Amino acid sequence: MIIWISALLIIIGFVFFLGGSLGMIRLPDFYSRLHAAGMLDTMGVFLSMAGLALYVVHDFTLGNFLSALKIILIVVFVFITSPTATHAIVDAGVRAGLKPWTKKN
Amino acid sequence: MDNFILFSAMVLTILMVVPLYRAVMGPTILDRFMGVNAIGSKTTVLLIMIGFIFNRVDMFIDIALAYALLNFIAVIASSRYFHKRKGLGEEMK
Amino acid sequence: MKKTRRKSIVFTNFLILFFFWMIFSGKFDAFHLTLGVLSCSLVAWMAADFLITAPSFATIAKQWIGFSKYIPWLLWQIVLANIHVLRLVLSRDMNSRINPQIIKFRSTIKSQMGLVTFANSITLTPGTITVAATTYGDMAIHAIDNESAAPLPGDMEKRIAKIFGE
CATH class of the missing domain: 1.10.287 (Helix Hairpins)
Incomplete structure (x- = not known):
C-alpha cells in the first residue's frame, strides 16, 4: 500500500519535472523561463522526495527513520534556498538591463 | 520496486537533456545559469535514487545534501560574479 | 538581566x-x-548573537505559532499555482495565454523579517517572481499571466502582517 503511494508520488513529481523542462524550451524570454525552471522543479523535488521518504520508512528501523528525516531536511533546505537563488539570477538580469518580453498588441 | 526506481532514475537522466540544451545553446549567459541550476536540482533526487539502487541510502543522502548546498552556493556566486558585466543580457551564439 | x-x-x-x-x-x-x-x-x-535576535522568548513563541498556521496555507497555494502553471506550459496555445508583466506596489509590512518572508513566499508561488524589494516595502513583481497577477498583494500580505504583529 505504502509502496504504491510512494510510486504515485514519484510519478507525479516527474510530471512536474517534465513540465519544468518543457517550459524552459517553449517560453519566450529569460524571465518567463525562470518561472518554469525554478518553481516547477521545486515542486517536483518536493513530491519525488516525499515518495522516496515514504519508501525508506516502509520497513521501520531507527536508521531508516533517520534517513527519512534527512530527506525531509533536504526538502526544507531546497524550499528556503530555491527562491533565493531565483532572486539572485533575476537581480543579475535586471542590473544588466535585460528587458522583459511583452506582448506587442 | 527496485526496478521501478532504476527506470525512474533513467527517465530522470533523459529529462536532464532538456536543461542541458538550454545550458549549452541558451541565448544569454543567464539562461545558462538557469539550465545548470535545473540540472543540479534534478541531480539531488537522482543521487538518492542511486543510493537505493546500491542499497546504501544512508551514505548517498549525505552526498545529496552536500550537493544541494553546493548547487545553491554555485548559483549565488556565479550570479554575483557576473553582476555588473557588460553584455550579460545580450544574445550570443 | x-x-x-x-x-x-x-x-x-x-x-x-x-x-x-x-x-x-x-x-x-x-x-x-x-x-x-x-x-x-x-x-x-x-554564535550566540546570530541565530536568535528577537527581543524576548514570548515573541519567538508567538512567531513560531503564527508560522505553523501560515506554512500549510502557503503549501496549498503553491500546489494550486503549480497546477495552473503546469497547465499553461503544457497547453497548445501557450503564446496566446501568457502575458508577462511587471507589477509595482508598496507593501504595508514594516519589519525586515516580514518583508523577507513576503518576498520569498511570492517567489515560491509559481507565476510570480520578486524582481526587487527595498527596506521601505516597495516591491516589483514579474508575473507570467493575468491570473497569477490578480491576487497580489492581497491575502498573503495580511497573513504575514498578522504573524509579525502589525
Missing part, C-alpha cells in the same frame, strides 16, 4: 544544534555524543 538572557540564548542554541547533530550523525555511542556536546557548545557560545 543581560547575562541571564545571553545564557538562556546559548542554551537554546545548544539544544537546536545538538538535535541536528544527532540527526546527521546517527551514532549514539559515548564517543560520538561527547564529540557532539563539545563542538555544539563551542559553536553555540561563539
Whole structure:
C-alpha cells in the first residue's frame, strides 16, 4: 500500500519535472523561463522526495527513520534556498538591463 | 520496486537533456545559469535514487545534501560574479 | 538581566544544534555524543548573537505559532499555482495565454523579517517572481499571466502582517 503511494508520488513529481523542462524550451524570454525552471522543479523535488521518504520508512528501523528525516531536511533546505537563488539570477538580469518580453498588441 | 526506481532514475537522466540544451545553446549567459541550476536540482533526487539502487541510502543522502548546498552556493556566486558585466543580457551564439 | 538572557540564548542554541547533530550523525555511542556536546557548545557560545535576535522568548513563541498556521496555507497555494502553471506550459496555445508583466506596489509590512518572508513566499508561488524589494516595502513583481497577477498583494500580505504583529 505504502509502496504504491510512494510510486504515485514519484510519478507525479516527474510530471512536474517534465513540465519544468518543457517550459524552459517553449517560453519566450529569460524571465518567463525562470518561472518554469525554478518553481516547477521545486515542486517536483518536493513530491519525488516525499515518495522516496515514504519508501525508506516502509520497513521501520531507527536508521531508516533517520534517513527519512534527512530527506525531509533536504526538502526544507531546497524550499528556503530555491527562491533565493531565483532572486539572485533575476537581480543579475535586471542590473544588466535585460528587458522583459511583452506582448506587442 | 527496485526496478521501478532504476527506470525512474533513467527517465530522470533523459529529462536532464532538456536543461542541458538550454545550458549549452541558451541565448544569454543567464539562461545558462538557469539550465545548470535545473540540472543540479534534478541531480539531488537522482543521487538518492542511486543510493537505493546500491542499497546504501544512508551514505548517498549525505552526498545529496552536500550537493544541494553546493548547487545553491554555485548559483549565488556565479550570479554575483557576473553582476555588473557588460553584455550579460545580450544574445550570443 | 543581560547575562541571564545571553545564557538562556546559548542554551537554546545548544539544544537546536545538538538535535541536528544527532540527526546527521546517527551514532549514539559515548564517543560520538561527547564529540557532539563539545563542538555544539563551542559553536553555540561563539554564535550566540546570530541565530536568535528577537527581543524576548514570548515573541519567538508567538512567531513560531503564527508560522505553523501560515506554512500549510502557503503549501496549498503553491500546489494550486503549480497546477495552473503546469497547465499553461503544457497547453497548445501557450503564446496566446501568457502575458508577462511587471507589477509595482508598496507593501504595508514594516519589519525586515516580514518583508523577507513576503518576498520569498511570492517567489515560491509559481507565476510570480520578486524582481526587487527595498527596506521601505516597495516591491516589483514579474508575473507570467493575468491570473497569477490578480491576487497580489492581497491575502498573503495580511497573513504575514498578522504573524509579525502589525
